[in-house]
Amino acid sequence: MTADTSPSESSDRLRAKLVATLRERGSIRSPAVAAAFTNVPREKFAPEVTLSAAYSAYDVIVTKRDAGGEAISSVSAPWLQAEMLEAARLERGARALEIGSGGCNAALISEIVGPDGLVVTVDIDPYVTERAARFLAETGYPHVKVVLGDAEHAAEPYGPYDAILVTAGAWDCPWGHLLAPGGRMVVPLRFASITRSLTFMRDGDRLIGQNPTVCGFVPIQGAGAHAEQEAVLAGGAVKLTIDGGPALDTAALDRALAGARTELWTTVTVGNGEPFDTLHLWLATVTNTFGWIWPNPDHDRDLISPAIRWFCPALITPDSFAYLTIRDAHSNDEAKERRHRFGAHGHGRHGADLVQQLAEHVATWDRDRRNGPGPDFTLDPADAAVPAPAVGRIFTKRHTQLVMSWPA
Numbered sequence: 001m002t003a004d005t006s007p008s009e010s011s012d013r014l015r016a017k018l019v020a021t022l023r024e025r026g027s028i029r030s031p032a033v034a035a036a037f038t039n040v041p042r043e044k045f046a047p048e049v050t051l052s053a054a055y056s057a058y059d060v061i062v063t064k065r066d067a068g069g070e071a072i073s074s075v076s077a078p079w080l081q082a083e084m085l086e087a088a089r090l091e092r093g094a095r096a097l098e099i100g101s102g103g104c105n106a107a108l109i110s111e112i113v114g115p116d117g118l119v120v121t122v123d124i125d126p127y128v129t130e131r132a133a134r135f136l137a138e139t140g141y142p143h144v145k146v147v148l149g150d151a152e153h154a155a156e157p158y159g160p161y162d163a164i165l166v167t168a169g170a171w172d173c174p175w176g177h178l179l180a181p182g183g184r185m186v187v188p189l190r191f192a193s194i195t196r197s198l199t200f201m202r203d204g205d206r207l208i209g210q211n212p213t214v215c216g217f218v219p220i221q222g223a224g225a226h227a228e229q230e231a232v233l234a235g236g237a238v239k240l241t242i243d244g245g246p247a248l249d250t251a252a253l254d255r256a257l258a259g260a261r262t263e264l265w266t267t268v269t270v271g272n273g274e275p276f277d278t279l280h281l282w283l284a285t286v287t288n289t290f291g292w293i294w295p296n297p298d299h300d301r302d303l304i305s306p307a308i309r310w311f312c313p314a315l316i317t318p319d320s321f322a323y324l325t326i327r328d329a330h331s332n333d334e335a336k337e338r339r340h341r342f343g344a345h346g347h348g349r350h351g352a353d354l355v356q357q358l359a360e361h362v363a364t365w366d367r368d369r370r371n372g373p374g375p376d377f378t379l380d381p382a383d384a385a386v387p388a389p390a391v392g393r394i395f396t397k398r399h400t401q402l403v404m405s406w407p408a
């Protein structure tokens with residue numbers, strides 16, 4: 001019997017399974033997106049991985065790294081592709097722009113917009129465009145227009161578009177003018193070292209953002225690239241990153257980490273696996289010292305105990321820092337869900353102040369924001385006069401101002 005074991009049969013089965021998983025978690029909501037995932041053979045866009053890896057719902061497939069080993073191109077994880085396709089509300093016959101290529105997502109878009117639609121996919125890297133064009137031709141999508149260039153300008157001649165899907169982490173958003181009336185633009189936007197995929201619709205000169213989704217993407221390169229500050233401590237065991245602010249003094253921060261630690265515990269608790277991503281947005285609203293601390297998993301030195309294992313919220317000044325930590329919150333009721341108590345660890349000259357501030361911000365978030373609606377997002381041109389939100393923050397970029405405002 002070969003019917004069950006031939007590669008294409010397996011691919012069909014894996015596709016059906018993937019669609020079922022993405023429907024179940026709510027990432028696929030429409031028949032059009034389900035049909036696209038049913039029809040596109042993902043493995044043909046990632047020949048470097050196994051068939052089952054190509055159909056993992058949650059995993060990104062890295063297809064290129066830079067000289068330092070950082071991922072610079074990938075096939076995005078299916079759950080996120082599905083979320084972004086649903087958010088774009090693509091219709092048959094639509095004109096769509098994808099920024100950041102690979103081929104797989106362009107094929108999904110092409111399935112949805114159909115033969116009367118237009119799909120333009122732009123990538124800055126000739127290695128990526130060559131592969132994407134080849135894979136798209138081989139899989140039956142030769143009509144997708146693959147453009148080599150920096151998306152900051154390269155997509156201009158083909159607009160306007162009913163949908164723009166940005167698939168690289170963008171610090172700024174220079175594509176609003178390419179959006180047709182009624183169109184939607186889905187962008188993983190980076191601000192204060194946080195990335196949220198936002199779905200923007202035009203309202204005059206302003207773009208209104210909805211549906212902030214936690215996500216991660218390889219960073220945009222070229223004219224739109226934006227460097228954050230970084231301090232590598234303890235011989236690479238720990239890294240601090242922050243967007244903007246006064247210059248970090250790496251030697252002082254290194255001494256701070258090696259020195260005494262201040263500890264403060266809050267009464268705020270969190271359940272196992274319970275998300276608390278609005279805390280990050282709140283911290284980025286109330287302090288411009290918000291950044292991240294990253295323990296290096298390849299170093300087994302137990303120098304810090306962050307609340308999140310890979311990267312964790314921190315308040316960072318040139319010579320001191322404090323980060324969020326957790327410990328078990330003991331409960332008398334054994335049957336109760338296991339919970340953890342938030343605390344803060346501080347290092348350096350201002351470590352004690354910073355733990356105090358962090359603990360207060362966590363308490364305010366818990367009391368006033370945790371269970372309420374998150375912030376609204378709007379994008380205005382960089383030169384527009386934008387009133388400061390009552391509770392919020394304006395992030396000024398090169399082309400735009402991103403306004404994050406919480407209900408007053």
Ligand SMILES: C[S@@+](CC[C@H](N)C(=O)[O-])C[C@H]1O[C@@H](n2cnc3c(N)ncnc32)[C@H](O)[C@@H]1O
Nearest residue numbers: 073075076100102105123124151167220221222
């Ligand atoms: C996550 S990958 C794209 C994934 C792809 N859409 C897929 O099918 O899943 C991000 C891509 O953005 C590209 N990129 C980064 N900066 C760019 C820029 N300024 N203009 C165009 N492409 C860019 C990178 O070369 C990389 O291939």
